[in-house]
Amino acid sequence: MRPVDLVLALLVVVVWGLNFAVIKTGVAEVPPLLLGALRFLLAACPAVFLLRPPKVPWRLYMAYGMTISVGQFAFLFSAIHLGMPSGLASLVLQSQAFFTMLFAALWLGEGWRCSQLAGLVLATCGLLLIGSAHGLSMPLTGFLLTIAAASMWAAGNIVTRAVARCGPINQLAFVVWASLVPPLPFLALSLLIEGEPAMAEALTGFNWRSFAAVAYLAWAATLLGYGLWTRLLSRYPANQVAPFSLLVPVVGLTTGWLVFDEALRPVHFAGGALLMLGLAVNLFATRLLTWARARP
Numbered sequence: 001m002r003p004v005d006l007v008l009a010l011l012v013v014v015v016w017g018l019n020f021a022v023i024k025t026g027v028a029e030v031p032p033l034l035l036g037a038l039r040f041l042l043a044a045c046p047a048v049f050l051l052r053p054p055k056v057p058w059r060l061y062m063a064y065g066m067t068i069s070v071g072q073f074a075f076l077f078s079a080i081h082l083g084m085p086s087g088l089a090s091l092v093l094q095s096q097a098f099f100t101m102l103f104a105a106l107w108l109g110e111g112w113r114c115s116q117l118a119g120l121v122l123a124t125c126g127l128l129l130i131g132s133a134h135g136l137s138m139p140l141t142g143f144l145l146t147i148a149a150a151s152m153w154a155a156g157n158i159v160t161r162a163v164a165r166c167g168p169i170n171q172l173a174f175v176v177w178a179s180l181v182p183p184l185p186f187l188a189l190s191l192l193i194e195g196e197p198a199m200a201e202a203l204t205g206f207n208w209r210s211f212a213a214v215a216y217l218a219w220a221a222t223l224l225g226y227g228l229w230t231r232l233l234s235r236y237p238a239n240q241v242a243p244f245s246l247l248v249p250v251v252g253l254t255t256g257w258l259v260f261d262e263a264l265r266p267v268h269f270a271g272g273a274l275l276m277l278g279l280a281v282n283l284f285a286t287r288l289l290t291w292a293r294a295r296p
Contacts, residue, residue, distance in 0.1 A: 005232060009244045012228050017251020019221040020086035021259050023077060026213030030202045031194040032077030035214065037186035040069060042218035044179035053177045054169035060162055064174075065181025068156025073182075074189060075149035084142030085262040090252025091272050092130060092146045094245070097279055098123050099154030107158055119282030126274030129267055138268075171230035175222065246279055 026035050080089055098120050104110040131143050163174060190199055202210075249272070256262035264272070 005235065008228050009232055010247075012225050012232075013244055013247045014251055015220050015225045016245075017090060017248045018255055019217065019225075020080070020090045020252045021255045022213050022216045022221070023089075024080050024086040024256075024260065025209065026217065027077055027081040029205075029207070029210040029213065031190060031198050032081040033074060033186055033190035033194055034199050034202055035217075036070070036073045036077055037183045037190060038214045039073070039217040039222070040065075040179045040182040040186070042214055043222040044176060044183070047176040047223065048180065051170065051173040051176050054166075054174045056163055056166050056169060056174060060159060060166070061174075061178050062181055063159045064156055064163065064178045066185065067152050067159055069178065069182040070185050070189075071152030072149045072156065074186070075145045075152060079142040079145035079149065082142045082145070083139045084146055085138060085256055085264075086260065087249070087253035087256025087262050088130070088138060088264065088268060088272075089142075089146050090256075091249040091275065092127065092143065093150050093153070094249060094275065094279060095123060095127055095147065096150040096153040096157070097282060099151045100157045101282075103154050103158050104161075108161070116282050119278040119280075121278070122281060123275045123278030126271040126276075126278060129271030129274065131271075132267065172223070172227040175226045175230075179222070246276060249276070 023035075030038065076089065076093065080086055101110075101116055101120065127147070130138075131140070163169070253262075253264070253272075257264075
């Protein structure tokens with residue numbers, strides 16, 4: 001990987017790692033479902049006037065918007081709003097890799113390698129350890145909502161594969177135009193669950209901190225992050241780019257500790273280590289075995 005692209009990959013890691021602290025700041029100012037609506041409204045406008053919509057069936061725009069955008073962030077924002085530590089959320093959300101494997105097997109008929117099964121077992125043990133510590137600075141509801149967010153991210157990954165079959169397209173333009181889908185469902189959910197008084201209070205009390213959080217989530221985490229990530233995936237093999245996502249929880253956990261004094265307990269560290277080990281086995285084990293067998 002060229003030095004400039006390595007720097008861009010690390011920039012994405014930092015942007016996405018800081019994202020969780022920004023979410024925690026945002027949901028303290030704005031109800032989580034309303035925050036989701038504002039995020040994607042700002043991500044879509046004014047970018048939709050600058051980028052042409054890719055030739056993708058409208059149902060894929062809808063499916064992507066309702067899974068990876070509405071589903072993932074409705075659950076994630078609500079989890080952090082209910083007290084899920086931002087750093088721990090960045091770690092648990094990485095379980096999306098294994099939900100993606102599961103959904104790909106169920107819906108696309110993809111088989112699993114032994115290394116993937118081993119990684120899944122390790123990651124599951126890690127999640128069970130983390131979940132067993134509910135009540136110790138982590139609500140069980142927040143943990144379960146974060147798992148639900150990971151599953152919706154994974155469902156969105158399956159939709160992304162379907163989009164890829166439409167031929168070469170501008171992925172950033174697709175993300176921008178798909179961002180037109182979430183605002184109305186988010187607003188409807190906010191009105192139904194959070195209520196009109198809470199929405200009105202948040203909008204009338206909207207301040208610079210609220211705008212900074214929404215702007216970061218829309219422009220940095222969504223447009224900049226996905227734009228650079230797509231650029232890297234277009235230039236390098238996926239197995240060369242994907243491992244950088246393992247660094248996101250490092251930034252998320254560090255930021256949560258420095259900004260919010262989120263101290264993890266030994267059981268969290270143990271569970272997190274197993275989860276990350278499972279991800280590493282899933283990503284690297286097959287390549288290492290192939291390399292070892294090729295040696296004389």
